[in-house]
Amino acid sequence: MLYALKIATRYLTASKxxxxxxxxxxxxxxxxxxxxxxxxxxxxxxxxxxxxxxISHVTITAEDRDPAILISPEGHVLAVTExxxxxxxxLAEAATYLPLIEAVPxxxxxxxxxxxxxxxxRGAQVAQVSVTGLQPGRESAILDLDGYMTQGSxxxxxxxxxxxxxxxxxxxxxxxxxxxxxxSTGVSAVLxxxxxxxxxxxxxxxxxxxxxxxxxxxxxxxxxxxTRIEIKLDDLNVADATARRIRALTGLNAVPRTDGAEQxxxxxxxxxxxxxxxxxxxxxxxxxxxASALLLSTYRRRPEIGIMRAMGAxxxxxxxxxxxxxxLIGLMGGVSGAALGYMALLPFPPRDAFEAGTxxxxxxxxxxxxxxxxxxxxxxxxxxxxARAAARVDPVTAIGQ
Amino acid sequence: xxxxLEVSDLVKTFGTGEAETRVLRGLSLTLKVGExxxxxxxxxxxxxxxLTILGTLMKPTAGSHVMLGVDLVAADDAALTTFRNLHIxxxxxxxxxxxxxxxxxxxxxxTAVRAGRETPAAxxxxxxxxxxxxxxxxxxxxxxxxxxxxxxxxxxxxxxxNRPDLVxxxxxTGNLDRESALQVxxxxxxxxxxxxxxxxxxxxxxxxxxxxxxxxxxxxxxxxG
Ligand SMILES: Nc1ncnc2c1ncn2[C@@H]1O[C@H](COP(=O)(O)OP(=O)(O)O)[C@@H](O)[C@H]1O
Ligand SMILES: [Mg+2]
Numbered sequence: 143m144l145y146a147l148k149i150a151t152r153y154l155t156a157s158k159x160x161x162x163x164x165x166x167x168x169x170x171x172x173x174x175x176x177x178x179x180x181x182x183x184x185x186x187x188x189x190x191x192x193x194x195x196x197i198s199h200v201t202i203t204a205e206d207r208d209p210a211i212l213i214s215p216e217g218h219v220l221a222v223t224e225x226x227x228x229x230x231x232x233l234a235e236a237a238t239y240l241p242l243i244e245a246v247p248x249x250x251x252x253x254x255x256x257x258x259x260x261x262x263x264r265g266a267q268v269a270q271v272s273v274t275g276l277q278p279g280r281e282s283a284i285l286d287l288d289g290y291m292t293q294g295s296x297x298x299x300x301x302x303x304x305x306x307x308x309x310x311x312x313x314x315x316x317x318x319x320x321x322x323x324x325x326s327t328g329v330s331a332v333l334x335x336x337x338x339x340x341x342x343x344x345x346x347x348x349x350x351x352x353x354x355x356x357x358x359x360x361x362x363x364x365x366x367x368x369t370r371i372e373i374k375l376d377d378l379n380v381a382d383a384t385a386r387r388i389r390a391l392t393g394l395n396a397v398p399r400t401d402g403a404e405q406x407x408x409x410x411x412x413x414x415x416x417x418x419x420x421x422x423x424x425x426x427x428x429x430x431x432x433a434s435a436l437l438l439s440t441y442r443r444r445p446e447i448g449i450m451r452a453m454g455a456x457x458x459x460x461x462x463x464x465x466x467x468x469x470l471i472g473l474m475g476g477v478s479g480a481a482l483g484y485m486a487l488l489p490f491p492p493r494d495a496f497e498a499g500t501x502x503x504x505x506x507x508x509x510x511x512x513x514x515x516x517x518x519x520x521x522x523x524x525x526x527x528x529a530r531a532a533a534r535v536d537p538v539t540a541i542g543q
Numbered sequence: 544x545x546x547x548l549e550v551s552d553l554v555k556t557f558g559t560g561e562a563e564t565r566v567l568r569g570l571s572l573t574l575k576v577g578e579x580x581x582x583x584x585x586x587x588x589x590x591x592x593x594l595t596i597l598g599t600l601m602k603p604t605a606g607s608h609v610m611l612g613v614d615l616v617a618a619d620d621a622a623l624t625t626f627r628n629l630h631i632x633x634x635x636x637x638x639x640x641x642x643x644x645x646x647x648x649x650x651x652x653x654t655a656v657r658a659g660r661e662t663p664a665a666x667x668x669x670x671x672x673x674x675x676x677x678x679x680x681x682x683x684x685x686x687x688x689x690x691x692x693x694x695x696x697x698x699x700x701x702x703x704x705n706r707p708d709l710v711x712x713x714x715x716t717g718n719l720d721r722e723s724a725l726q727v728x729x730x731x732x733x734x735x736x737x738x739x740x741x742x743x744x745x746x747x748x749x750x751x752x753x754x755x756x757x758x759x760x761x762x763x764x765x766x767x768g
Contacts, residue, residue: 451624454653456621
């Protein structure tokens with residue numbers, strides 16, 4: 143109905159200020175919708191990356207073998223072998239399993255590690271630290287060390303060490319300085335500080351250190367194997383199943399890390415619900431605004447509607463004129479609101495550079511298309527009531543002779 | 544001349560009970576093709592009510608209404624809308640033009656609303672009608688900017704767009720000064736003569752009525768002359 147469209151646009155342009163105000167109102171609603179989408183989406187992203195995003199979802203640790211027992215035919219325990227004094231149980235053949243584990247569906251990253259404890263000495267100062275040996279090239283596989291580096295580089299080579307900012311401050315360390323690390327097994331090494339990170343996690347920033355796998359081998363006297371394999375999945379919800387699968391495949395002690403995950407998911411879900419709630423309110427506001435403005439317009443244009451009906455305009459034509467006005471307002475408000483929202487989100491850092499202390503707005507999660515679509519649909523629905531009122535106008539009383 | 548329309552024993556009452564007003568009380572009337580008739584009567588005598596019924600904008604309480612062989616009392620809203628568009632034109636006293644549209648856009652409305660768009664042919668006819676009304680320099684003027692007399696001439700041109708069989712004009716000159724009123728009546732007479740369009744024009748002005756070939760007088764809800 144080209145002609146109804148012409149009349150609808152003429153009605154909208156006839157009262158420019160009023161239409162502009164109405165479109166602005168709709169745009170503000172759309173803006174709020176988009177801002178909420180970007181905030182809720184970005185917040186979820188942020189929380190996930192700061193929590194389950196930085197931890198191992200399935201962890202393989204070496205199993206301590208049960209002590210062998212010698213039992214008499216009567217059932218008496220005759221002898222028990224003493225547990226080995228060597229502290230660490232190792233995953234001796236870990237290397238052979240890595241490709242197998244990487245091939246399991248849902249696995250995004252695998253990080254073989256040697257972990258232990260030690261003392262860090264710089265001059266007279268000593269700090270107790272945890273030491274993690276990481277495979278060069280996989281430093282950021284689980285914890286995104288690369289993303290948290292504030293000085294230097296995460297690249298771990300032999301003789302290098304990376305540690306947290308709090309620890310560096312405590313020991314007044316600067317990049318490039320050397321320090322001594324003594325492991326709990328008594329081996330010590332002189333290492334160069336090659337990188338400092340800030341994760342925002344107090345424990346990690348104050349007492350964790352990272353060295354290369356080969357440095358860790360020396361420190362903990364482990365010529366082969368690793369103590370731990372950390373695995374990250376693309377979906378935390380399948381951690382249980384994936385752990386079972388890895389157990390079946392390798393016979394290793396793969397344990398899913400899902401404690402706390404359910405609560406977290408619930409919290410994120412509640413947050414998303416709040417978002418839906420607020421976005422629904424934005425939409426309802428748009429609908430009410432459009433409906434009341436158009437209702438006012440149908441009232442003001444009653445005589446004209448009467449004349450059009452007298453001249454042979456069908457009820458459907460009148461409905462179309464007003465619904466088209468609603469759709470046009472929705473479209474203009476939707477598009478300008480989406481553009482405003484996009485521009486307002488531009489100054490925020492992108493999702494992989496969220497900074498603590500600022501709103502984690504994710505410009506890619508603005509739901510622009512959805513916002514525009516819902517707004518147009520909402521505006522069309524909002525115009526149905528006024529349009530029907532317009533179509534029911536009685537030409538006789540409207541023209542009011 | 545053949546009959547264009549025939550109403551008989553028309554009754555129209557408004558309201559019920561105490562508030563009931565009987566406006567038409569068994570009115571009968573026949574209009575022939577090509578007539579130019581004045582509908583005379585004092586204010587409140589029921590002229591507008593009769594024109595509204597003849598224009599199918601309202602149904603009578605009782606009585607029959609047949610035009611071009613169609614029983615218009617029985618027809619539904621959609622059928623009446625189409626019938627109006629094709630066969631009947633209106634000129635009202637007030638609120639006549641669509642204020643946000645130009646003179647030409649107003650005139651082509653009856654054709655455009657049926658075709659779904661303003662066709663070049665419709666525009667050409669609209670232009671021709673406006674020229675005939677002496678408004679060739681006002682074709683693309685916003686109708687809100689026209690003078691009262693100009694507006695009413697546009698309002699006379701518009702119902703002619705679809706070459707209707709009947710034009711109902713309810714006090715078309717009631718709002719105009721004498722000079723403009725006579726100009727509008729001249730144009731109506733010219734169209735009636737050239738195109739054979741039937742006109743029924745209500746007025747309480749004897750002078751205006753005398754310009755029509757037939758005078759119909761309404762009093763107390765019936766035709767008295
Ligand atoms: N919708 C209506 N409801 C009640 N009374 C009406 C209505 N329309 C007209 N009337 C009454 O009908 C009578 C005739 O009105 P009308 O047809 O407008 O007369 P005229 O056009 O000759 O002045 C008047 O008394 C008027 O008050
Ligand atoms: Mg009247």
